[in-house]
Amino acid sequence: MDEATRTLIDALVADARESTADLARQTGLDEAAVAEALAELEESGALRGYTAIVDWDELDEEHISAVVEVNVELDRETDYDDVARRIAESPAVDSLRLMSGDYDFAVHVSGSSMGDVSRFVSEEVAPLPAVTKTVTHYVMETYKERGMRFTDGDDDDRLSVTP
Amino acid sequence: MSGDERPDGGTEGTTDAPSDGVRTDGSRFAPADRVASVAPSGIREFFEVAESRDDVISLGVGEPDFTAPWPARSAAVDSLERGRTSYTANRGTEELRRAIAGRVTRYGQSYDPDEEILVTTGASEAVDLAFRAFVNPGDTVALPTPTYVSYEPGVRFAGGEPLPVRTRHEDDWALTTDALSEAGVDEADVLVLCYPNNPTGATMDADEMDAVAAFCREHDLLVIADEIYAALTYDGDHESVATRPGMRERTVVINGFSKAYAMTGLRLGYAMGPPEAVAAMTKVHQYTMLSAPTTAQHAALAALDRCDEDVERMRREYDRRRRYVVARLSELGLAVAEPGGAFYAFPRVADVAPDGDARAFATELLEAEGVAAVPGTAFGEGGRGHIRISYATGMDDLKEAMARLERFLS
Numbered sequence: 327m328d329e330a331t332r333t334l335i336d337a338l339v340a341d342a343r344e345s346t347a348d349l350a351r352q353t354g355l356d357e358a359a360v361a362e363a364l365a366e367l368e369e370s371g372a373l374r375g376y377t378a379i380v381d382w383d384e385l386d387e388e389h390i391s392a393v394v395e396v397n398v399e400l401d402r403e404t405d406y407d408d409v410a411r412r413i414a415e416s417p418a419v420d421s422l423r424l425m426s427g428d429y430d431f432a433v434h435v436s437g438s439s440m441g442d443v444s445r446f447v448s449e450e451v452a453p454l455p456a457v458t459k460t461v462t463h464y465v466m467e468t469y470k471e472r473g474m475r476f477t478d479g480d481d482d483d484r485l486s487v488t489p
Numbered sequence: 490m491s492g493d494e495r496p497d498g499g500t501e502g503t504t505d506a507p508s509d510g511v512r513t514d515g516s517r518f519a520p521a522d523r524v525a526s527v528a529p530s531g532i533r534e535f536f537e538v539a540e541s542r543d544d545v546i547s548l549g550v551g552e553p554d555f556t557a558p559w560p561a562r563s564a565a566v567d568s569l570e571r572g573r574t575s576y577t578a579n580r581g582t583e584e585l586r587r588a589i590a591g592r593v594t595r596y597g598q599s600y601d602p603d604e605e606i607l608v609t610t611g612a613s614e615a616v617d618l619a620f621r622a623f624v625n626p627g628d629t630v631a632l633p634t635p636t637y638v639s640y641e642p643g644v645r646f647a648g649g650e651p652l653p654v655r656t657r658h659e660d661d662w663a664l665t666t667d668a669l670s671e672a673g674v675d676e677a678d679v680l681v682l683c684y685p686n687n688p689t690g691a692t693m694d695a696d697e698m699d700a701v702a703a704f705c706r707e708h709d710l711l712v713i714a715d716e717i718y719a720a721l722t723y724d725g726d727h728e729s730v731a732t733r734p735g736m737r738e739r740t741v742v743i744n745g746f747s748k749a750y751a752m753t754g755l756r757l758g759y760a761m762g763p764p765e766a767v768a769a770m771t772k773v774h775q776y777t778m779l780s781a782p783t784t785a786q787h788a789a790l791a792a793l794d795r796c797d798e799d800v801e802r803m804r805r806e807y808d809r810r811r812r813y814v815v816a817r818l819s820e821l822g823l824a825v826a827e828p829g830g831a832f833y834a835f836p837r838v839a840d841v842a843p844d845g846d847a848r849a850f851a852t853e854l855l856e857a858e859g860v861a862a863v864p865g866t867a868f869g870e871g872g873r874g875h876i877r878i879s880y881a882t883g884m885d886d887l888k889e890a891m892a893r894l895e896r897f898l899s
Contacts, residue, residue: 332805333805333808333809333812336805336806336809337809340884341884348813348888350816351812351813351816351817352809352810352812352813352816353809353812354812354816376803429535435704461701482554484550484552484554485536485540485550485863486536486539486540486545486547486549486550487532487535487536487539487540487547487549487636487863488532488533488549488550488551488552488862489530489551489638489639489687489863
């Protein structure tokens with residue numbers, strides 16, 4: 327990856343709403359080149375999307391999220407990808423990862439109630455033939471999400487003018 | 490100096506017999522001449538105005554906006570928990586000196602941790618030690634201008650005579666041998682170099698540094714190279730004057746942890762040079778500082794061992810901001826030399842400032858739009874007509890500051 331592309335990605339990870347003009351300023355590319363680079367990154371699947379980081383606690387809206395650990399037993403007809411494809415189908419699944427260690431999949435799910443999440447586990451995950459065990463952990467508090475801190479107290483305590 | 494004649498011809502005063510040693514307000518504390526000879530800080534009034542308002546976006550900060558990397562902070566905490574609260578060796582802990590020696594090889598520098606490295610309380614102390622160790626009263630110390638604010642007072646406190654050497658926007662603020670000759674540096678005793686430079690962000694390329702090194706050899710100058718921003722270069726490798734032929738034996742290199750590791754408040758730096766140079770500086774250090782802060786030395790060791798990725802992350806972010814700020818300033822019609830290092834841009838505002846005065850420009854910008862930038866003359870006469878913009882500030886604030894600057898200029 328060239329330096330400008332790397333910088334482009336850094337800029338988008340920091341703020342996906344950067345305008346093309348500001349991306350051009352930060353990368354040293356012109357705007358047309360930025361648009362082209364973005365199109366290429368999207369086309370190749372390196373940039374999968376641009377989404378918001380929401381602190382649901384600040385909204386008047388019920389929002390429950392959980393991490394579900396899923397253990398599976400594979401057979402000749404079923405591999406991890408097959409199981410993952412089934413689990414990922416559900417709109418309740420925010421992220422799905424295959425893990426090393428005591429369990430196989432870490433599934434981040436969210437819904438508007440604990441019932442939603444429980445239903446997802448009992449109706450969409452547990453019945454899968456390959457699944458041998460699930461453990462559901464409800465999220466109690468979110469402090470940081472995708473690099474963004476949810477806590478206050480980030481004040482700049484530097485002196486405002488120094489040599 | 491009881492009873493002795495003072496350099497200005499006065500005699501020591503007493504409280505009931507006012508003389509030159511007593512201020513007109515009756516205080517006994519008339520500053521010593523070498524202290525009185527130093528002008529008050531050129532940024533103080535900006536600081537006061539900026540601090541008094543809560544809507545100010547400051548582009549006037551000379552330190553990183555990041556927090557020190559966690560491994561460094563945790564090592565500091567750990568050292569306290571283990572009760573490491575005594576002095577260290579005058580020169581700093583052996584582990585830290587070894588780690589420093591290993592680190593600076595990436596700049597082509599090679600120093601023996603036993604005899605050629607001194608750990609100091611910030612690079613600032615190292616600068617002061619170098620002046621006190623090597624400047625005799627009346628010695629001429631050449632200082633490129635514009636440059637960091639501490640050198641001139643440091644030279645005066647040591648009894649030396651500062652000799653300004655102009656660097657120019659047209660040369661991208663690099664130091665040239667023409668400028669050295671013009672200023673009469675061939676007759677000077679010491680030359681201070683600060684590259685990457687505060688306030689211009691200038692770096693020296695290999696050829697420019699070769700030429701300056703040749704000048705220093707030819708005229709037998711001692712060089713104090715403040716390389717505190719060495720880790721923050723964007724367009725090429727850091728070039729150190731000390732790595733040029735015949736320069737190691739006449740150069741004290743100063744570096745530290747403040748800028749690269751965002752550890753300003755931990756106050757830790759170091760000086761490197763031939764054994765006799767470090768011995769002389771250590772002599773002053775041992776009687777004034779004894780040793781650099783122990784807690785900070787533990788943090789610094791962790792910084793060297795485990796924080797390369799943090800530094801690279803910060804460097805990349807500075808680089809993005811650098812490009813953004815330079816692009817915006819250029820769009821606004823302000824001439825700015827591409828800064829190759831540190832975290833400053835130094836645009837010319839003379840063409841748009843009242844009477845070409847950058848200080849008036851900075852004052853009005855602060856009052857009208859709540860954007861604080863430091864007028865170039867705070868860094869010496871060479872900074873006339875320019876302002877220093879620090880991009881050690883988050884991208885959102887930089888964008889807002891540039892929008893305000895645009896409004897101010899229109």
